[in-house]
Each structure stands twice: as C-alpha cells, then as structure tokens.
Amino acid sequence: MDELVVELFKINAIKFGDFVTKVGLNTPVYFDLRVIVSYPNLMERLSEIIIEKVDFSDVKLVCGVPYTALPIATIVSCKSKVPMVMRRKEAKSYGTKKLIEGVFTDGDSCLIIEDVVTSGSSILETTKDLRSSGLICKKAIVLLNREQGGEDFLKENGIKMQSLLSMTDLIQILFEKNLITTKTKERVTHYISSNRVKSEALTLSLKEDRLSLSFTKRATYAKNNMAKKLFNVMAKKETNLCVAADLTEATDILNLAEQVGPYICCLKTHIDILQDFHPNFIKRLKEIAETHEFILMEDRKFADIGNTVQLQYSQGLYQISSWASLITVHSLFGRSILDSIIESNDDIGVFLIAEVSSSNNLIDEKYTTETIKLGLSYESSIAGVVCQNPLFRDFPGFLQLTPGVQLDSTKDNLGQQYNSPEKVIENGADIAVVGRGITKSADIAGSAEQYRRVLWDACKRRISEC
Numbered sequence: 001m002d003e004l005v006v007e008l009f010k011i012n013a014i015k016f017g018d019f020v021t022k023v024g025l026n027t028p029v030y031f032d033l034r035v036i037v038s039y040p041n042l043m044e045r046l047s048e049i050i051i052e053k054v055d056f057s058d059v060k061l062v063c064g065v066p067y068t069a070l071p072i073a074t075i076v077s078c079k080s081k082v083p084m085v086m087r088r089k090e091a092k093s094y095g096t097k098k099l100i101e102g103v104f105t106d107g108d109s110c111l112i113i114e115d116v117v118t119s120g121s122s123i124l125e126t127t128k129d130l131r132s133s134g135l136i137c138k139k140a141i142v143l144l145n146r147e148q149g150g151e152d153f154l155k156e157n158g159i160k161m162q163s164l165l166s167m168t169d170l171i172q173i174l175f176e177k178n179l180i181t182t183k184t185k186e187r188v189t190h191y192i193s194s195n196r197v198k199s200e201a202l203t204l205s206l207k208e209d210r211l212s213l214s215f216t217k218r219a220t221y222a223k224n225n226m227a228k229k230l231f232n233v234m235a236k237k238e239t240n241l242c243v244a245a246d247l248t249e250a251t252d253i254l255n256l257a258e259q260v261g262p263y264i265c266c267l268k269t270h271i272d273i274l275q276d277f278h279p280n281f282i283k284r285l286k287e288i289a290e291t292h293e294f295i296l297m298e299d300r301k302f303a304d305i306g307n308t309v310q311l312q313y314s315q316g317l318y319q320i321s322s323w324a325s326l327i328t329v330h331s332l333f334g335r336s337i338l339d340s341i342i343e344s345n346d347d348i349g350v351f352l353i354a355e356v357s358s359s360n361n362l363i364d365e366k367y368t369t370e371t372i373k374l375g376l377s378y379e380s381s382i383a384g385v386v387c388q389n390p391l392f393r394d395f396p397g398f399l400q401l402t403p404g405v406q407l408d409s410t411k412d413n414l415g416q417q418y419n420s421p422e423k424v425i426e427n428g429a430d431i432a433v434v435g436r437g438i439t440k441s442a443d444i445a446g447s448a449e450q451y452r453r454v455l456w457d458a459c460k461r462r463i464s465e466c
C-alpha cells in the first residue's frame with residue numbers, strides 16, 4: 001500500500017488545502033481519483049488489490065458508483081470475470097427509462113465499488129437504485145475511508161464496507177515518506193476526529209426523496225426561512241405557480257399581481273425593466289402580495305464580486321434588499337457573492353442558478369454539480385436552485401424552480417425553450433415559472449387558474465407515483 005499511496009500523491013490524486021466535500025463539509029484534504037484514468041498501470045494495480053481483498057464467493061455482479069469508480073469497476077469486472085452493471089445517474093427520459101444497465105435477475109447479489117467514502121451517501125444512492133431494481137446489495141469496497149461516519153452509516157443501512165486504506169493509514173504513510181509536514185498531519189488528524197457527518201441527519205435526508213414528499217413535510221426540512229414560508233404558502237394555496245411579471249409599466253404589473261394573486265405562490269420581477277419605477281409601486285406591490293399571500297422574488301441574477309453585488313442588492317434606485325424576499329444569484333463568482341448578500345440581509349432566500357432554459361447556453365455538468373455543492377454549504381440562506389432537471393433529490397428542504405414553461409408553445413424567437421407544465425413537474429420542478437404564457441393571454445386570471453390547476457395536479461400525481 002505504501003507504494004500505491006506515494007504513486008497517488010505523485011499524480012496529485014491526494015491534495016492538501018481548503019476544499020468542500022459533496023455533503024458540504026470544509027476539508028483540509030481531498031482525494032481526487034478522477035485523474036487515475038490517465039494512469040492505466042495504477043488503475044490496474046488498484047483493481048488487482050480490490051480482487052485480492054474481496055471474497056467473491058457470494059458476488060454475482062459488480063457496480064461502480066458513477067462516475068469516478070466506473071473505470072475501476074470495469075477493470076475489476078474484466079479481471080475477475082464477474083459481470084458488471086451500471087447505474088444511470090438519472091433515468092432516461094425516453095426509451096426504456098432504465099436506472100440500471102446490464103443483464104441481471106432479481107435476487108442477484110451486487111458488490112459496490114467506490115473511490116472515497118465520507119458520509120456513505122453516494123454508495124447509498126447507488127444501493128437504493130440497485131435494490132429497487134431487484135438486486136441484493138450487502139457489500140461495498142472502497143479505496144479510501146475518510147473515517148467520518150460513512151462506515152457506520154452504511155452498516156445501519158445493511159451494507160458492510162471494506163476499504164483498502166483509511167485516512168489515518170494514508171496520512172501516516174505520507175508522513176513517514178516525508179511527503180507531508182507534521183503540521184499538515186496534525187491538521188488533518190484533528191479535522192477527521194472532529195468532523196464526523198451525523199448519521200441521523202443523513203438517514204433522514206437520504207430516505208426522503210423530495211419528489212415523493214408533500215410540501216408541508218418538506219417545509220420541516222427547510223433550513224432557510226423563506227423556503228419554509230414558500231412551502232407553507234404552496235401547501236395552503238395549493239399552487240406551485242410563479243408568474244414572471246415581465247412588464248414595463250408599474251400599473252400593468254400591479255394589475256397583473258391583483259389578477260394572478262389568488263393562484264400563485266410567488267411573483268417574479270425584473271425590476272430594472274420598469275420605465276416608471278417608484279417606491280410607491282413597491283409599497284402597493286407588497287400590499288397585494290400580503291392580501292393574496294404570495295412571495296416576491298427579484299430575478300436579478302446577481303453575478304459580480306462581493307462588493308459590487310452588495311451595492312446592487314441594497315443600494316441604488318431599486319433597493320432590492322428592502323422588499324424582495326427571494327432573489328436569484330449566479331454561482332459563477334463562488335462563495336463571496338453569497339457572503340456579501342447574507343452580510344446585507346440574513347433573512348433572504350436565495351435561488352442559485354444551476355441550469356438555464358435558453359438554447360445553446362454554456363453551462364456544463366461540472367458547473368451544475370459545483371453549484372449544488374455551493375448551495376448545500378449555505379443551507380440556511382439557500383431557498384433552492386433554478387434548474388431544468390431533478391437535481392438534489394436527497395435534499396427535500398431545497399426547492400427546484402424551473403422557468404421555460406408554456407402550454408401552447410415550445411420556444412420563442414430569441415432562444416427561450418418551453419416545456420409543458422406536466423413535463424417540468426416530471427423533470428423535478430417544485431415551482432414552475434410562467435411569464436408570457438399568462439401575461440399575453442386575453443384572460444389573465446383564467447389562464448393563471450388553468451396553469452395552477454395543471455401544475456398542481458401533475459405535482460400530486462408525481463408525489464403519489466414516486
């Protein structure tokens with residue numbers, strides 16, 4: 001193992017510094033095995049060690065946790081001649097809708113292969129899908145156990161986990177080989193012993209798929225006050241409709257708010273498109289919101305350095321921080337943008353933008369994943385995420401806000417793409433944003449009522465089918 005640890009250190013698979021784990025913990029040490037695909041000898045050696053260590057007598061299949069462990073699982077399968085299955089991260093939306101690819105029969109036992117275990121949540125996610133497809137999962141092998149509670153958590157969920165290395169072994173080896181200093185060793189050792197992930201919290205969040213829960217129940221999971229309020233308004237008014245008030249005159253927005261008020265949980269503005277903004281407009285809008293019990297969101301899509309965002313948020317003509325309970329923020333600038341907003345107002349609900357609805361946008365999977373991670377590390381300020389797909393299913397306290405919704409159209413002529421209300425609910429939306437589908441209608445109130453009903457019915461079906 002010593003040799004292997006040194007190799008991993010040399011290829012930069014083990015890093016020391018300041019990082020954030022998938023479950024939102026800050027950590028001074030990070031294990032990034034994605035790089036090993038570039039080192040075939042090392043992958044082969046790791047796979048051989050796994051084969052030496054595992055008792056395959058009761059194993060019919062192997063499955064790597066996507067994505068990092070997939071190449072290792074493939075080599076283990078080829079060398080041990082034990083067939084492999086693959087778990088899709090999201091079920092296909094077309095064709096077979098299969099979660100697990102490969103040939104298997106009910107009751108086959110499957111060994112799970114993973115690179116690193118912190119909380120055990122990734123292994124459990126994969127296990128959930130394997131088990132729901134009829135497979136038996138009782139064993140997992142991991143390359144590194146970070147010793148932060150994952151092993152116990154998996155045991156509670158019926159999975160015996162073996163590891164090639166513990167974090168203690170790893171640090172000791174690197175120290176003995178003079179690859180890290182005493183200070184780093186002490187920092188990591190102290191971090192590991194004082195940062196165990198609470199298994200009760202994980203059990204709760206992992207057992208509860210947000211798509212299958214009522215909004216009342218989800219309010220109890222929300223750490224952000226505005227998200228809690230929004231969930232309760234949604235449940236009380238039986239609506240998950242947010243209207244985008246993209247109109248340029250104050251009276252038009254106020255008229256719209258009066259008409260759609262009974263049918264919405266949230267009214268979304270772009271305050272800088274108003275031609276006749278006046279503080280009295282905000283006063284009146286707040287009164288209407290109070291009468292009809294909906295929440296005001298300013299879709300400002302903040303994206304700048306902390307200082308500028310703080311000024312944009314709380315100063316200038318619009319003084320957004322004084323009236324908007326919810327705002328949208330790009331994750332592009334990282335933690336500082338959130339810090340600056342929270343410093344100005346800690347009773348805000350932020351929606352982080354992880355995906356957008358316009359065609360040919362530049363957001364990739366990594367950006368989306370990192371945005372979710374950022375959100376998870378600011379749980380008390382984040383109300384949810386703006387996205388198009390069912391992300392963060394294991395975090396029922398977050399809301400998915402999905403724009404790009406229309407009954408009669410699939411796109412506009414400037415790159416906007418629309419899905420039907422049913423489709424966005426199927427794609428995980430908790431709140432659907434409808435703009436021109438309602439604002440351009442001849443019967444605004446009737447149209448809002450229609451969108452409310454279709455969305456709410458689809459949501460009720462999703463909850464009962466999940």
Ligand SMILES: O=c1ccn([C@@H]2O[C@H](COP(=O)(O)O)[C@@H](O)[C@H]2O)c(=O)[nH]1
Binds near residue numbers: 246356358405
């Ligand atoms: O990805 C995104 C993010 C935000 N929006 C906003 O939603 C509304 C949609 O209006 P429609 O008239 O229904 O097209 C609008 O305010 C956008 O700024 C989005 O469309 N896509």
